Amino acid sequence: MSDLKQEIIAIAREHGIDKVGFTSRERLAAAPPSGDLTYVLPSARSAVSLVVALDHTVTRAYLAKEDQVGHSHDQGRAYAKLKEAAHAIQRLLVDKGHEVHCPQANFQYRKDLPPMTMAPPLSHRYVAVASGLGWIGWSGNVFTPEYGAAVCISSVVTSAELGPDPMLAGEPPCKSCRLCAAVCPSYFISRNDETSVSIGGRDHSYHRKVTNMRCLVTCGGANGARAGAEWSTWSHRVLDLPGRGEDEAFQRKVFEYRQRPNSRLLNFLLDMEQTGVADGDWDEYDRRSFEMTFSCSYCMLICWPSMEDRRKNYRMVVTSGKVFKDQTGLKVVRA
Numbered sequence: 001m002s003d004l005k006q007e008i009i010a011i012a013r014e015h016g017i018d019k020v021g022f023t024s025r026e027r028l029a030a031a032p033p034s035g036d037l038t039y040v041l042p043s044a045r046s047a048v049s050l051v052v053a054l055d056h057t058v059t060r061a062y063l064a065k066e067d068q069v070g071h072s073h074d075q076g077r078a079y080a081k082l083k084e085a086a087h088a089i090q091r092l093l094v095d096k097g098h099e100v101h102c103p104q105a106n107f108q109y110r111k112d113l114p115p116m117t118m119a120p121p122l123s124h125r126y127v128a129v130a131s132g133l134g135w136i137g138w139s140g141n142v143f144t145p146e147y148g149a150a151v152c153i154s155s156v157v158t159s160a161e162l163g164p165d166p167m168l169a170g171e172p173p174c175k176s177c178r179l180c181a182a183v184c185p186s187y188f189i190s191r192n193d194e195t196s197v198s199i200g201g202r203d204h205s206y207h208r209k210v211t212n213m214r215c216l217v218t219c220g221g222a223n224g225a226r227a228g229a230e231w232s233t234w235s236h237r238v239l240d241l242p243g244r245g246e247d248e249a250f251q252r253k254v255f256e257y258r259q260r261p262n263s264r265l266l267n268f269l270l271d272m273e274q275t276g277v278a279d280g281d282w283d284e285y286d287r288r289s290f291e292m293t294f295s296c297s298y299c300m301l302i303c304w305p306s307m308e309d310r311r312k313n314y315r316m317v318v319t320s321g322k323v324f325k326d327q328t329g330l331k332v333v334r335a
Contacts, residue, residue, distance in 0.1 A: 139299040217241070
């Protein structure tokens with residue numbers, strides 16, 4: 001391992017990063033457009049992938065509807081670590097004469113695609129897989145051997161020649177359970193239909209994505225439950241939305257709801273994803289990251305390495321009850 005890679009790893013560890021990996025521009029050459037390092041840095045030759053694991057105790061309190069704020073703070077801390085580590089690595093590389101770009105982990109999307117495609121300038125998931133830190137799980141999230149999919153990730157792109165790390169062999173151990181699809185209230189994750197991307201000379205399969213609006217509306221908190229379900233996310237809102245396989249009808253219905261009174265949150269979510277955060281506007285990025293109170297993310301949070309743990313997490317979700325709101329605030333009512 002080169003001295004520069006060792007220095008980068010040391011800096012990452014000092015900032016609380018749990019996993020660090022390296023990949024090359026060539027390894028991502030056959031990936032979709034969001035795998036192109038040169039889109040964010042024309043001189044790019046390498047990328048560093050950074051992973052921070054979420055606290056499993058805090059995660060389970062969130063899944064069981066015992067504590068919502070703890071998980072929101074946990075994610076906020078994770079992304080703060082990623083940002084600070086990325087900037088520290090950037091300073092090191094710039095001091096050594098290399099060009100560097102630190103793409104934001106969220107809230108930024110390509111402008112050359114239709115609205116609501118929500119494709120990032122750079123896919124941190126592709127970079128993590130190409131760096132040997134994990135696989136693409138069935139949910140489409142990065143699944144790491146140590147922490148499952150309950151992780152936050154980011155990347156540093158550079159003109160430095162760092163040399164790629166070995167990729168993980170085999171398939172992720174989560175491909176067969178499909179519990180991520182079972183806890184997705186918006187039917188965003190298919191149970192059976194799949195697609196694949198090419199990274200590092202091999203195909204990586206996962207569920208065939210449908211309209212991103214399904215994820216946005218639910219994970220953003222504008223809808224918290226499927227019709228007739230006995231459990232919800234942390235959102236008390238319930239919209240009458242079409243189910244699996246009715247994407248066009250789903251989108252039409254969302255825009256109908258957008259025109260109704262008391263649709264402030266829904267309008268905010270749709271507007272936010274279309275405008276995003278300007279590249280390099282870290283003050284706005286920080287504000288959104290720390291003010292966000294999460295209401296879902298179940299597909300990544302239940303997905304731990306052990307099948308026994310995944311089943312336990314699933315049972316927590318489906319027996320956690322529903323969230324309601326009255327004059328005194330939010331309440332959890334269990335079946």
